[in-house]
Amino acid sequence: MTTAIETRHLTKQWADFRAVDELDLEVPTGECYAFLGRNGSGKSTTARMLLDFIRPTGGSASVLGGDGRDPAIRARVGYLPGDLNLPRSMTGNDAFDYFGQFRPVKDTAERGSLIDRFGLDPSRPVRELSTGNRRKVGLILAFMASPELLILDEPTSGLDPVLQEEFRDLLAERKAQGATIWLTSHVMAEVARVADRVGMIDEGKLIREMTFEELRHQVTTEITLGFRTPIAANRFDGVESVTGVAVDGSDLRLSINGPVAAVLSRAGELGAVRIETEQNDLDAIFINLLSGKSGS
C-alpha cells in the first residue's frame, strides 16, 4: 500500500517554542486520518508544513510521494484552512473559477453539484456571505477538483448541524471513491463515521495513535437513573459494562463502556423511574488521555 502522507521527525520551532516536535506520521492512501488535539497543539502547523506554507526546522514531510513544495503535488491536494479568507471582492463563482485554474478539475459538473448540495448562492460577493456560507465556499473549493488527498483543518467549523451531516456524507463518499483524507477536529461526530485512524497531538508531540475502533472503546456513556428512594451504589456491582457508580440523592450516575442491556435490565428490576444519558465527547477522552486516566 502506498503512503499519502509521511512525516519523519518533523519539527517546527520558533525561538524557544516548539510547535511540532519530532512528529512521525504515516497515512496510507485511501485512509481517513483524524488528527486530534486542543487549540495550539500543532495540528494546523503540521498541515501548513505539509503544504510548504512553512518550512520544518527538522525532519521531513512527504505528500503523495513527493514534496509539498512541488506545485504538481499541491495540484492533487484539496485544502481547507481553518480560517479561509478570500479576496472580499470575489464572488463564489469568481473563487471557483480562479482557484480552479490551479487544480485540474476532472469533472466540471462536480462544482455545480456541490453548490446545489450545500445550497450556496455563488453569485454573491464573499464579503456579503455569512461565516457558514464562506465555509461552504471553502469546502466546495477543496472538493470540486476531486483531489486524491484532502487536507481539512477544522472543516465543519461554522456549519450548521444539517450541513455538518451533509459534509460527513460527502467525506464518506470521497473516502469510498479512494480519496485519502487528513482532517483535524475535536468533534467526535465529525470523525466517527469516516475516520479509520486517529492521532492525538499535544504540545506538538504525537501522544497517541489508534484506530477508530480503539478510540470508540474509550468513549464512555454516563447514565443517570432516577429512583423514588435512594439506592445503594453496590446494587450495580458486577453488572456488565459498568465502570463507575456515584450516588446523588435518589439518583445513581453510572459510567458505561459497552453494551447497556444488562444495565437497563438491572435498572428495571430496581424500579428506576427516570433515565438520562450523556456521552463523553472527544474532548473528555482527550483530556483523560492527556492526564493518563484512560487505558489503552
Place this chain on the structure above:
Amino acid sequence: MTAAFRVYRRWLRDRVLSTVSWTLGLIIIIVATAAFYPSLGGSADAMAGGGSEAMSSVLGLSAGIDPSSPLGYLWIGLYANVLPWTLMALGVSLGVAALAGDEGTGALEYLLSGSVTRTQVIMGRFAAAITVLVIASGLSGLSLVVAMPMFDLTDSVTTTLPDGTTSTAPGATIGNIVDGTISAFAIALGLASLAFLIGSVTGRKSVAMGGAVTLGVGGYVLYTLSSMTSSLDGLTWLSSWRWYVDDVMLINGLNWPVLIPFGVATISLLISWWAFLHRDLHSS
C-alpha cells in the same frame, strides 16, 4: 496561459474599482490645477514660496524657473509635489497590498495551496502593482495633455521686464508632460518597490506600510533640510527628491537619474523574490 499571468490578471481585476478611483482623483486634481492657470498664472510667485530662498530651492526654482510661465506653473502646482506625492501614496498602497496585504488575511496562503509557485505569485503580483501605477500615471499625464490647450498652458508667454526688454517663456508641450510624468512615475516606482520589498521580506502589512512611509517622508525631510544646511550634503544621495527636484525633468527633459528608481525596483524585486522563497508564510 501561465500561472503568473493568471495571478497578475486576477489581482488587477480585484483592483479595478480602486484603480479607477485613484486615477479619477488624480485627473480631477490635474485638470483643476490646469484650469486655474489663466487666473493664477500671474500670481504664481506667491505659490512658489514668496521669494523664500529655501522654499524656492525645495521647489527647484533656484535654477531660474519662472513660476508664472506655463511650465513653471505646472511644476509648482503639480509636478514638484502634488503629483509625485499622490503617485507615491498609490505606489505604497499597491506595494503593500501586493503581497503582505494578502498574506495578512491568509488569502495568499490559500492561493499557494494550488499549483502555483511562490516565484509565479511574486512576479505576477509585482507586475500587477506596477501596471496599476503605470495606468494611473499614464492617464493622469494624458489628461493634462488634453486639458493644456483648453487653459492656455500650451501658449508661450511674453513678459516685458522693467528695463523695457521682453522675455518669452515657451508653452508646455506633450514632450514636457511625458518627461515630467515619467519622472513622477519613477519616484513613485522606487517607493512602491521598497514597500513591496519590506512586505515580501517581513510578510507584515503594517511593517511594510510604516517602513515605506518612513522612507518616503524621511527622504523628503532629508532633502528639505539639505537645502537649508550644507552639513547634510553627503547624505542627500539617499533621497530621490534630490534628482527629482534638482533636475526638473518636466522642463529640462529626462536624464539618467530617472533610471535610479528602475534600478531600485529591479534590486527590490530580486531581494523580495529570494526572501519570499526562503521564509515561512504568516498565518492570518
